[in-house]
Structures are given as C-alpha cells and as structure tokens.
Amino acid sequence: MDRRDFLKSLLAGGTAGMCVDLILFPLDTVKTRLQSxxxxxxxxxxxxxxxxxxxxxxxxxxxxAAFFVTYETVKCILHPDASSYWSPVAHMAAASMGEVVACLIRVPSEVVKQRTQVSPSYSTYQTLAWTLRQEGIRGLYRGYKSTVLREIPFSFVQFPLWEFLKDLWSWKQGHPVDSWQSAVCGAFAGGFAAAVTTPLDVAKTRIMLAKAGSSTASGNVFLALHDIWRTQGVTGLFVGIIPRITAISLGGFIFLGAYDKVRSLLQ
Known part of the structure; x- marks a missing residue:
C-alpha cells in the first residue's frame, strides 16, 4: 500500500466510523442497558x-481509521485477487488483524462508554476517573479478550460477505458498485453477522460491567456465557438482539457506504 492509499484508508475509515457511532449512539445505549x-x-x-x-x-x-488501514494493508499484502478461492480467506485474515489492532483503541473507549451508559448520573470524565482510581489502566482494558473474540467471528462473517455481495452485484450489472450499493451490501452483511455473534456481545458487556474482583470480571468469555445460560437460558444469550441487528444493519449501511464514498472522493 502506497502513501496515498494509506491516507485514503485513514481518512475514509475514520470519517465513516465517527458518523456511524454518533448517529446510532442511542440504539447502542438501549442495547447495553438491555444486556446489563x-x-x-x-x-x-x-x-x-x-x-x-x-x-x-x-x-x-x-x-x-486503525481498522481500515490495517485491513487494506493486509489485503494488499495477501493479494486477495489472485484467485476467487483465496479472496474470502484473505478478507477474513485482513479483517481479523484489523480488529486486533483497532481494539487497542476501541476497548478503553467502550469500557468508559458502557459504564456511563448504565450509570447516567455520572459524567464520562467521572467514570474514567473512577475506573482509573479503582482498577488502573488494566481496568480500561477489561474485556479486551472478549471484545476481540466477539469482533473476529463478526468480521469473519461480515467482510467476506460484504466483498462477495459487492462482487456479485458488480458482475450482475457489468460495472463496479456505487457507494449506495456498497452500503446496501454492508447493511445485509452487518445484520447477519450481528445476529450470529449476539451471545459474544452479551458476554463482552457483562464482563465490562461486572463488579471488580468478581468471577465475571476476570474476563473469561466461556465462564460468562455459561453463567448467562445457567441463570437466563438461551434467551439470555440473545438479549438485545433486535437493537443490535438494527444498529449494526444501519451502521453497516452508513459505515461501509461512507467508507467507499469517501475513498472514491479522494481518488
């Protein structure tokens, strides 16, 4: 990837991410409180x-920005266009690496955001200060493993499906997809991926919100999933699925559509 492509991925990814996160924030709050x-x-x-x-x-x-820079770089290194068979594998690997890098930034933001969402009487700054005072920097990374374990399967489904749908649509119409078509593909891919990974999202939320020192706070995803299943059954594993699918379908439409649109404008 050359410098120009790097800057395009940086600006397009960052702009798309900020748009979708701020527009869909209320739905995310509802989902977090349902899973609390x-x-x-x-x-x-x-x-x-x-x-x-x-x-x-x-x-x-x-x-x-960190996600898309990593995603496009790994895609470029692996040359996913070498064969149709290799492309989905390359997209999975690129998306997984992107998530591992992006989560270094996402998790602290997510911890503070979710704790503030379930304690609205506290400001973001108060929540951040309390977390640092009680748990230190490690507290900001509580749930890192569970977030990565949620995001990698999600990306395994979303990005190869997004790329496949775009390629299929391009082939059907005889020319590359427009930004709005990329957005529609992103909405479908995101909604499907959101549905199948909801249990991992519930476990991640419980780990981030758990009382410090509790067994759930240790970050063991499988222990959190077992505890939810034992106390609430299968329905507990899928609590919040409707706002999650809604938010991520809309998010996929805005996020991936905006990403392609900004990249095309920067050509």
Whole structure:
C-alpha cells in the first residue's frame, strides 16, 4: 500500500466510523442497558440516552481509521485477487488483524462508554476517573479478550460477505458498485453477522460491567456465557438482539457506504 492509499484508508475509515457511532449512539445505549446485569430500567431505561457519548466521540475516528488501514494493508499484502478461492480467506485474515489492532483503541473507549451508559448520573470524565482510581489502566482494558473474540467471528462473517455481495452485484450489472450499493451490501452483511455473534456481545458487556474482583470480571468469555445460560437460558444469550441487528444493519449501511464514498472522493 502506497502513501496515498494509506491516507485514503485513514481518512475514509475514520470519517465513516465517527458518523456511524454518533448517529446510532442511542440504539447502542438501549442495547447495553438491555444486556446489563442490573436490567434495563435499573440501568437508566430511556433516561440519558446520550450518556457516554464523549468517550465514543473521542475514540471512534482513530478506532475505525486503525481498522481500515490495517485491513487494506493486509489485503494488499495477501493479494486477495489472485484467485476467487483465496479472496474470502484473505478478507477474513485482513479483517481479523484489523480488529486486533483497532481494539487497542476501541476497548478503553467502550469500557468508559458502557459504564456511563448504565450509570447516567455520572459524567464520562467521572467514570474514567473512577475506573482509573479503582482498577488502573488494566481496568480500561477489561474485556479486551472478549471484545476481540466477539469482533473476529463478526468480521469473519461480515467482510467476506460484504466483498462477495459487492462482487456479485458488480458482475450482475457489468460495472463496479456505487457507494449506495456498497452500503446496501454492508447493511445485509452487518445484520447477519450481528445476529450470529449476539451471545459474544452479551458476554463482552457483562464482563465490562461486572463488579471488580468478581468471577465475571476476570474476563473469561466461556465462564460468562455459561453463567448467562445457567441463570437466563438461551434467551439470555440473545438479549438485545433486535437493537443490535438494527444498529449494526444501519451502521453497516452508513459505515461501509461512507467508507467507499469517501475513498472514491479522494481518488
């Protein structure tokens, strides 16, 4: 990847990420409160629906930029156009590496955001200060493993499906897809990936919100999933699935459509 492509991925990814995170923030708050161990109404209900938004505003641009720079770089190294068989594997590998890098920025932002979402009487700064005072820097990375374990399967499904749908649409119409068509493909791919990875998202939320020192706070994803299944059954593993699918389908439409649009404008 040359310098121009690097800058295009950086600016397009960062812009797309900031747009989608800020536009869909209320849906994310509803989903987080539904998944909270305290329950929806005790976590704030529909009050303070923008609680935690400063954390998202600060983290969304560098997080999305880091993902797409890594994604495009790994794709370029692996030459996914070498064969149709190799392309999905290359997209999976590129998306996985992108998530590992992006989560270094995303997780601290997510921890502060989610804790503020379920405690709307506290400001983002107060939540950040409390987390650092109680748990130090490690507290900001609680849930890193569970986030990566959620994002990698999600990206395994979303990005190869997105690329496949774009290629299929391009082949059908005889020319590359437009930005709005890329957005439609992104919405479908994102919604499908969101549905199948909801249990991992519930586990990640429980780990981030768990009381320090508890077994859930240790970050063991499988232990968190077992505890949810034991206490709430299968329905507990899929709590919040409707707002998650809605948010990520809309997010996929905005995020991937905006990414392709900004890249095309920077050509």
């Amino acid at each position: 161990p305290l329950g929806f109404y005790r976590s704030g209900g529909f009050r303070g629906i923008y609680a935690g938004v400063p954390s998202t505003a600060v983290g969304s641009f560098p997080n999305a």
